[in-house]
Amino acid sequence: MTHPSMFDTIFNFLLFISLFTIANHTHARQQPKPSISDSIVLGLTNTRTTIKLPKESSTLNLKVSSQSSQTFDMIEPLREIRDGYIISLNLGSPPQVIQVYMDTGSDLTWVPCGNLSFNCIDCDDYPNNSPMPKYSPLRSSTCTRDTCTSQFCVDVHSSENAYDPCNIAGCSLVTLIKGTCSRPCPSFVYTYGEGVVAGTLSRDTLRIHGSSDRDVTRDVTNFGFGCVGSTYREPIGIAGFGKGSLSLPSQLGFLQKGFSHCFLAFKFVNNPNVTSPLVIGDLAISSKENLQFTPMLKNPMYPNYYYIGLEGITLGIGSGSLIQVPTNLRDFDSSGNGGMLIDSGTTYTHLPQPFYTQLLSQLESVINHPRAKDVETRTGFDLCYRVPCINNLTDGMTIMDLDDHLLPAITFHFMNNVSLVLPQGNSFYVMGAPRNSTVVKCLLFQSMDDKDYGPAGVFGSFQQQNVEVVYDMEKERIGFQTMDCASSSALQQLHKS
Structure with a gap:
């Protein structure tokens, strides 16, 4: 005690x-x-x-x-x-x-x-x-x-x-x-x-x-x-x-x-x-020119953080609709507030209000599966859906990724024309074992705290899964490339010997 x-x-x-x-x-x-x-x-x-x-x-x-x-x-x-x-x-x-x-x-x-x-x-x-x-x-x-x-x-x-x-x-x-x-x-x-x-x-x-x-x-x-x-x-x-x-x-x-x-x-x-x-x-940072690089934003008030600028979010692939984001996700005020912090120490991506609520409304309009509001109440996440299991493919708590296409892809558009399509499973995540040929998946984004100081948003580690992220300090930029990180781990000989 x-x-x-x-x-x-x-x-x-x-x-x-x-x-x-x-x-x-x-x-x-x-x-x-x-x-x-x-x-x-x-x-x-x-x-x-x-x-x-x-x-x-x-x-x-x-x-x-x-x-x-x-x-x-x-x-x-x-x-x-x-x-x-x-x-x-x-x-x-x-x-x-x-x-x-x-x-x-x-x-x-x-x-x-x-x-x-x-x-x-x-x-x-x-x-x-x-x-x-x-x-x-x-x-x-x-x-x-x-x-x-x-x-x-x-x-x-x-x-x-x-x-x-x-x-x-x-x-x-x-x-x-x-x-x-x-x-x-x-x-x-x-x-x-x-x-x-x-x-x-x-x-x-x-x-x-x-x-x-x-x-x-x-x-x-x-x-x-x-x-x-x-x-x-x-x-x-x-x-x-x-x-x-x-x-x-x-x-x-x-x-x-x-x-x-x-x-x-x-x-x-x-x-x-x-x-x-x-x-x-x-x-x-060597031989990484094939990645998409967005500039590190300079915040003179808080120069020890890594900031990037978010310009928009697209739902769906190809002709998906672009949602414009508030300018404070790429700009700073005179006190150094604003910008999007990229942070491995924060699990989920956080977005400011009222933009976060707007994103939820857009997702609701394009998803036709039934809501799992009981799971939302229990977990605190804002959007949970009961999604059919394709061919009932399950392995305990592990669900095959074949049913991920039943939910819309989410693309982040960063400054310098960088478009990062979040890998399957980085937006909606399985919250439990399947029941009655369906599984509950929840959107693992969250709203920023109701405050007017600090970063406007945070790009969290969950949304960085299966993405190579390169911090090029010499050129002051951050690069992204989707990849199978487990395979990359094997190439780096990081498996347990």
Whole structure:
């Protein structure tokens, strides 16, 4: 049980930090090679402030621990769970394997941390059958507490004044001016849409394994991360893939290059035999000119997020009707509000009102199947239909995709004439086993919260399934290409050996 005083403390922290939150980041979890290889290949299973680059003293050291190969192509087994995509971090000396969410909508990497316990408040909705491993600082010979003079400490405290964290830590004015204070970085609180975490900023060695030879490892020393001992509604850690200096690709030195991922369909949830490819570095962006690329929109107020511009949505294939979207899905106001956030840490795509209601009305007008309003009430989704099962093809909870054509295709039109037809199963999803030769499918879109700040919409991970998504940081663009991500995983040799 959670002690009431801890509960009150967390909420007081949340109230305080919310006054400084730059955007209401919605975590709706309810997941040929270049001639000179400088990449990391990882497998996926199915706050935020503009600060100067880390000081020289914070520079990370990279080393290859095997002399058998000079390649920097790397691989890690990562898996899909019910509400996101998990990356395994090998952290510490000796390495401790900690599983965390891969999140393009935040910067900080943090892990559940505790030598004795980890406290998660209001996390009853998450299964406790197989609790996630926790990182123990005492078990690592290379773990250190970050200092208040570290630029990462300034970052995590969202401070524009480098003296602030050291002042909070109790350094004297003389040591502040001389830069001689060596006190540890003060504890921080980091907020998400519905959650909050509290912890300390630490450093340790991050180890990544070779893509072709598991004996080849790459050690990243002084990797900065949050050692979190208490959370509210955040039971699993996070690997931040945003643009800030605290993010995983930034600390690995790949932020000026890019990364890509190909999320497995949800039918592979908890399947230990296949993972989603996550590639970081040259390999992620080389030979990708066949993709459709839309520009990354620049938001001067919140530059660490990935924004794209949505121009319209089409229902049906070919002569389907185009629904014009509000301009705030591709434009920002003077306060930085607007645009569409592309976010692997948000499960479902969110659209603003009243456009979201208009989209529902258009879908209702072209779908003739009976509504399953009882399922809508139970699940909270807004459009559910009873769809005939073709040839009664079922396999337990798995339904063949042959009946997907009974519901309209949905195409997203992004800026630069990019048209992404959402793969079958990315819009309407099976909500249970078939009954009486029918199956219930629900539209897995949601309405944005009723607010006038933050992004106007979010392109979530569920709608990115079976789509290769390329973050080309050098050319400041994001590419899309539909593909079978399970086959891509096999080509990347990400199946369990």
